[in-house]
Amino acid sequence: MTKIAFIFPGQGSQSVGMGAELVANDENSNQYYVRADEVLNLPLSDYMLNGPQETLTLTYHAQPALLTTGVMIANKLLAAGIQPHFTAGHSLGEYSAFVISEVLSFEDAVQTVHQRGVYMDEAVPAGQGAMAAILAMDGEQLNAICEQVSTTGEVVQVANFNCPGQIVISGTKQGVDEACKRAKEAGAKRALPLVVSGPFHSTLMQKAADNLATSISTLSIQSPKIPVVSNVTSQLLTTPEQIQQEMVAQVTSSVLWEQNVQTLIAQGVTVFIECGPGKVLSGLVKKIDRNVQTYCVYDEASFAQVVEASKEWTQWV
Numbered sequence: 001m002t003k004i005a006f007i008f009p010g011q012g013s014q015s016v017g018m019g020a021e022l023v024a025n026d027e028n029s030n031q032y033y034v035r036a037d038e039v040l041n042l043p044l045s046d047y048m049l050n051g052p053q054e055t056l057t058l059t060y061h062a063q064p065a066l067l068t069t070g071v072m073i074a075n076k077l078l079a080a081g082i083q084p085h086f087t088a089g090h091s092l093g094e095y096s097a098f099v100i101s102e103v104l105s106f107e108d109a110v111q112t113v114h115q116r117g118v119y120m121d122e123a124v125p126a127g128q129g130a131m132a133a134i135l136a137m138d139g140e141q142l143n144a145i146c147e148q149v150s151t152t153g154e155v156v157q158v159a160n161f162n163c164p165g166q167i168v169i170s171g172t173k174q175g176v177d178e179a180c181k182r183a184k185e186a187g188a189k190r191a192l193p194l195v196v197s198g199p200f201h202s203t204l205m206q207k208a209a210d211n212l213a214t215s216i217s218t219l220s221i222q223s224p225k226i227p228v229v230s231n232v233t234s235q236l237l238t239t240p241e242q243i244q245q246e247m248v249a250q251v252t253s254s255v256l257w258e259q260n261v262q263t264l265i266a267q268g269v270t271v272f273i274e275c276g277p278g279k280v281l282s283g284l285v286k287k288i289d290r291n292v293q294t295y296c297v298y299d300e301a302s303f304a305q306v307v308e309a310s311k312e313w314t315q316w317v
Contacts, residue, residue, distance in 0.1 A: 002313035003268045006077070006084040006100060007285070008070040008093030009276045010255075011200075014062045016051035018277040019069040021299040022076065023049075032072040032106065036064055039110045044068070059197050060117030063092050064110045066276060070096035071106055073275040073297050080307050084273070086236075086264055088229040090281055091160075091201065091255050092116075094246070101224040103243055108219055112247075115215050119208035120198055120251070129199030130176040136165045136189035142179075145186065146171075149179045159201035160255040163287040168194070170202040201255055209251035216247050234259035257281075261288045271313065273297060273306060 023030040033045035047056045048065045056065060070093065074084075078100075087097035095113050098104045104112070134142055139161060146156045146169060156171030156179045169179055176199075180191035199205065221240040228237045230246055232253045237243055261284070264272075274282045274296040282294040295306045 002271055003085045004082065004271045004273060004313075005086040005088060005264050005269045006074050006097070007087070007272055007274050007281050008074075008089035008096035009066065009274065009278060009281050010089065010091035010093045011059065011062050011066065012196075013276055013278040013280055014048075014056055014065055015277050016049070016053050016056060018048050018065065018298070019072055020049050022073065022303065026076070028079065029072050029076055032068050032075070035106065036068040036110050039107050040064060040114055058117075059121045060114055063113040063117040066092060067096050067099070067109055067113050070276040071099045071109075073303075074100045076303060077273065077275070077297065077306065080303075080310075082273070082306065082310050084226055086227050086229060086267060086269060087224075088260050088264060089231075090257050091231060091250070093276070093281075094228070094231055094250065096275065097228050098224075098243065101226040101228050103222050103224050103228065103240075104219065112212075112216060112219065116208070116212055116251070119211040119215075120200065120205060123205050123208040124198050126197065128173060129171065129202075129204055130173040131159060131168055131170045131194040131196050131199060132176050132180050133162075133192045133194060134167050134169060134180070134183050134188050134190075135192070137167065137183055137187065139167055141186065142167055142169070142183060142188075145182045146179050149175050149182065152178070154178060155199075155202060155204055157202050158254050159199075161258045162255075163258050163284040165189075165287070166284070168201075170199040171204065172199065201251070201253060203252050205251050209248050212251060213248045216244060219244075229260045229263050231255045231257070231260065234263045236263075257284060258288055261285050265289055265292065271295070 089097040154175030156175035159170035160168035234256045271293045279296045
């Protein structure tokens, strides 16, 4: 039996025109864009389809935009008879996974990630936080460097374990700069500053986590109908209590994406379908295990490719 995982990208994958071709002539797909606008009382779909990029990239716009597109694509795949055995998302993408696994309603998820973006934007003043990708360095070694730098009073920590040889760090600007310097001195191939609006997945986001905890306390959270892999622990989330804890912890914790993919492969997944703009996660999955099949669905052609490929898979439902 072919086992399938739907995977959802996080912030950074947004682009003007995201989902445009899929919603243009499909009312079932377009309804998600309409519903997102109504929930937020914002012209979010206009930002998504027409830009400008600067407006779409604002944290509190990018997060609901990516969720809306990911959920729309996944539901289009479901309507075509392609059913996942597992879902997973990178950071923000985990909320799209929650919707498809019927943990949250679409409306609650859109509202929550918009609030999450606002809280993250407010947590650290612009220019005080930073993130950087460190290439070709051992995770334990990089973690030790971050801990050493943090003892100086400048917080820096590992934010994302993306794939072998690609780890992202996050913290104060001075802390990240110093960790990059020490990482290169210790043999890292490159240290690349990221263009982001804040030090995501670091303890500097604690205020955002606290505010989010208050917001989600009234949400109706259900047990997953489809198992979801935790960003924080790489274990399967199975109860509403675990999900609620995950939403809060995820804001300040490292994203264990490499470990998430390994968990899915250990569960027998051989087909990964990325639902959303871009091909970032598919590329990371291939670097983790070249033997699995990866697909990205972002327009009509890529959707048709997956539907055609599914005809060759053994019975998956």
